[in-house]
Amino acid sequence: MSASAVLRATLVLFVAAMLQTVIVSSIVIDGGAPDLLLVVVVALGLVRGAIPGAVFGFTAGLIVDLVTLDTMGITSLVLTLAGFWAGRYGETVGRDRRFAPVIAVGTLTLLAGLFGYVLHYLLGEEVIARHALVTALMPAFVLNLALSLPVCAVVRHMVGEAERAKASPEVEVFV
Amino acid sequence: MGVLVLLSLVLITLSFRSGEDGPLTTFQSAGSTALRPFAVGFERVAQPFRDAYGWADSLLDARSDAERLRVENRELLQRTIQSEFARQENDYLRRLLDYVGSPRFPVDFDPIPAEVIGRPAGAFTQAIVVAAGSNSGVRVNDPVVTADGLVGLVTRVTSHTARVQLLTDEEAAVSAVDLRTSAPGIVRHARGTRETLVLDRVRKQDRVKRGDEIVTAGWRASGLSSLYPKGIPIGKVTSVGQTDTDLYQQVQVDPFVDFGSLDAVLVLVPRERRR
Numbered sequence: 001m002s003a004s005a006v007l008r009a010t011l012v013l014f015v016a017a018m019l020q021t022v023i024v025s026s027i028v029i030d031g032g033a034p035d036l037l038l039v040v041v042v043a044l045g046l047v048r049g050a051i052p053g054a055v056f057g058f059t060a061g062l063i064v065d066l067v068t069l070d071t072m073g074i075t076s077l078v079l080t081l082a083g084f085w086a087g088r089y090g091e092t093v094g095r096d097r098r099f100a101p102v103i104a105v106g107t108l109t110l111l112a113g114l115f116g117y118v119l120h121y122l123l124g125e126e127v128i129a130r131h132a133l134v135t136a137l138m139p140a141f142v143l144n145l146a147l148s149l150p151v152c153a154v155v156r157h158m159v160g161e162a163e164r165a166k167a168s169p170e171v172e173v174f175v
Numbered sequence: 176m177g178v179l180v181l182l183s184l185v186l187i188t189l190s191f192r193s194g195e196d197g198p199l200t201t202f203q204s205a206g207s208t209a210l211r212p213f214a215v216g217f218e219r220v221a222q223p224f225r226d227a228y229g230w231a232d233s234l235l236d237a238r239s240d241a242e243r244l245r246v247e248n249r250e251l252l253q254r255t256i257q258s259e260f261a262r263q264e265n266d267y268l269r270r271l272l273d274y275v276g277s278p279r280f281p282v283d284f285d286p287i288p289a290e291v292i293g294r295p296a297g298a299f300t301q302a303i304v305v306a307a308g309s310n311s312g313v314r315v316n317d318p319v320v321t322a323d324g325l326v327g328l329v330t331r332v333t334s335h336t337a338r339v340q341l342l343t344d345e346e347a348a349v350s351a352v353d354l355r356t357s358a359p360g361i362v363r364h365a366r367g368t369r370e371t372l373v374l375d376r377v378r379k380q381d382r383v384k385r386g387d388e389i390v391t392a393g394w395r396a397s398g399l400s401s402l403y404p405k406g407i408p409i410g411k412v413t414s415v416g417q418t419d420t421d422l423y424q425q426v427q428v429d430p431f432v433d434f435g436s437l438d439a440v441l442v443l444v445p446r447e448r449r450r
Contacts, residue, residue, distance in 0.1 A: 018213055021293040021304075023221035027228055028435060051176065058179045066206035067214055068295040068304055069331045069338040072199055073186030080179045120299045123191065126345040127299050128366055 009044055009159045013056055016040040017063040032139030037064065038112055039147045041079050042086040042104050043155035046094065050087030057083025071123070078116055082108045105148035106141065113137040204333035211335050214292045215306060222438075226263070229436055267438055270322035275441065281404035284318075284443040287311050291437050292336070301344035301364070301434070302327075307442055308335040316402050318443045324408035324431035325349065325391060326440050337442070341434050342409070343370050350392040350401050351409055353383050359392060362409055362428060370434055372410055374426035379417055381424070387412040389428050404443065 020037040027033055041060050045053025060083075061076030086104045094100035117132045189199045275286045289311075293304035307313050309332050319326040319339045327347060331338040340347055343364050351362045351374060358381030360374040374389055389412065393405025410430040417424045 014213075018217040019221070021295070022214060022217040023225055025294045026225065026435065054176045054179050058183065061183070062206075063210070064295075066203060067210050068293050068302070069203065069207060069333065069336065070295055070300070071187060072190040072203060073183045073188075076186065077180060077183035080176070080183055084176050116299060123187070125299065128345060131366075132299060 005048075005159055009048065009052070009056060010059070012040060012155060012158055013037075013044070013060050014063065017060050017067070021064060021067045029143060030139045032136040032141075032143065034143035034147055035109065035112075035140055036147065036151070038079065038082060038109065039105050039144050039151045040155060041083045042108050042148075043101060043152040044159065045083040045086030046090035046101060046104060046152060047156050047159055047161050048087070049091055050084050053083030053085075053087030053090075054080045055083070057081070074116070074119055074123075077119070078112050081115070082112050085111075101148040101152035102145055105144050105152075109141045109144045110137070113140070207333045208335050211292070211306065214304075214336075215290070218290065218292045264438065267322075271439060271441060274320075274322035279406070279408075281407065281443060283446050284404055285312075285446055286441040287313060287444055288439060289313075289337070289442055290439050295338075301341040301347075302330070303339050303341065303437060303440075305337050305339055305440060305442070306335065308333050308337050310334045311442075312444050312448070313337045313442050314444075314448070317445075318403045318407070319440050320407055320443060321432055321437065321440055323433070324410070325403065326432055326434070326437065328402060329442060339440070339442075342372060342430060342432070343434055349403055349409065350394055351389050352392045353377075353381070353412070354388040354390050355384070356382055356387070358383050360389075360423075360426065362389065365427060370430060371413075372428040372430055374412070374428050375423065377424045377426050379422075379424055383412060383415050383424060383426050385412050385415060 016037050020035070024036045025033050037060055041053065041057045044056045048056075057079035058076045061074075061079040062072075064070070064075045065072045086108060089104050090100060094104060097103075113133060113136075117127060117129065120127045120132075186199070189197070190203075193199050271288065274280055280286070287307050289305035289307035291303050292306045295302050295304070303326075305319075313329055313332055315329055315332055317329040317337075319329060325342060327339045327341040327344070329337045330340045342349065342362065345364055345366075347364060349362045350359070352359050353374070358377055360377040362372050363375050365371040365373045374383070377383055389409045391403040391405060391407040391409060392401060393403055393407075394401045408431050410428040412426055413429045414427045415424055416426075
């Protein structure tokens with residue numbers, strides 16, 4: 001990944017993290033708010049691969065935890081795994097699929113919500129399962145799906161695709 | 176990938192095990208201070224959009240109320256959206272100032288005005304981040320209010336920012352009384368709702384009625400005292416119920432503060448600490 005691509009990706013991530021904490025998380029529709037940062041991390045993972053996805057996820061989580069003074073590491077852990085999974089999906093099954101961003105964002109919104117709930121529960125924080133997993137998560141799921149294609153297009157336009165080795169279309173047998 | 180996961184787990188562990196003066200808190204404080212100008216900048220840029228969203232949202236609600244919609248439409252014809260935003264912000268800040276100068280403001284406290292610069296994402300916490308920290312005199316457990324009433328409590332402080340746990344957080348609890356009957360209870364978040372509160376532990380013989388105003392109790396006993404000053408409005412009783420098996424009444428409270436549209440708040444700092 002070139003230095004300029006890293007710089008552009010970091011800028012996209014930083015702006016997304018700031019927008020998420022300052023405005024997007026307060027846009028509550030029917031009990032849930034969209035998670036722009038998760039969508040951006042998933043998009044970065046899809047267009048740049050698993051390892052960059054994990055690194056960008058970790059960085060995004062760190063920025064959010066610093067700005068919101070939340071328990072350090074929780075958001076980083078969730079977004080690291082989300083970025084990595086999206087990257088692996090983009091490199092394998094989701095490769096060249098038109099609706100890969102929608103599938104990845106939808107799946108990871110649900111998994112991140114569930115994983116976040118489990119983490120907070122394990123840390124002894126009082127979280128109501130129904131609110132976290134239904135009331136807030138379902139609208140967030142729909143809103144994130146709506147964001148997935150445009151956000152992924154913007155990220156792809158700004159950061160660019162990772163170079164991939166083209167698979168050989170045919171097999172030559174030398175005797 | 177494994178390294179990043181491990182690093183995240185180390186951060187979580189350190190964050191939990193180190194106290195307020197731990198190295199991670201120092202790091203978080205420094206990071207938060209460095210990011211604060213960006214947060215404030217984004218907040219300023221985002222404010223018109225948030226106002227526009229709030230305006231659109233309120234317009235949707237008004238569909239169910241024809242009379243309100245008619246009045247709002249008339250107002251919208253008279254003013255541009257931009258001047259309306261400016262007026263609303265002005266009103267909000269003026270109400271805060273009026274509140275500070277009014278007899279309702281707690282006598283033993285000084286107000287520290289603070290702009291709201293962040294709202295943690297997700298359904299796990301109900302909190303805001305404000306642009307005032309230990310440099311302004313803010314400490315953990317300082318109460319936070321607006322002109323409408325109680326907002327919550329400071330739970331974390333850095334040099335220039337502070338995290339405020341809202342009343343609607345699952346872990347928030349406030350000693351409160353019914354202003355009319357002096358019936359005591361504890362205000363908590365109502366499970367399964369977003370912004371509704373309940374007045375818990377109200378005895379069955381206390382005659383709490385719909386429409387009663389609930390305020391902070393501000394108790395003081397045996398050298399201990401409540402974190403909240405006495406008499407800060409919390410909300411209005413919307414329903415009272417009781418069953419034969421329950422020990423206490425079920426009192427639902429609608430908060431005076433609109434937690435979704437907080438722009439600025441007042442952190443209450445005890446006067447004795449500032450001396």
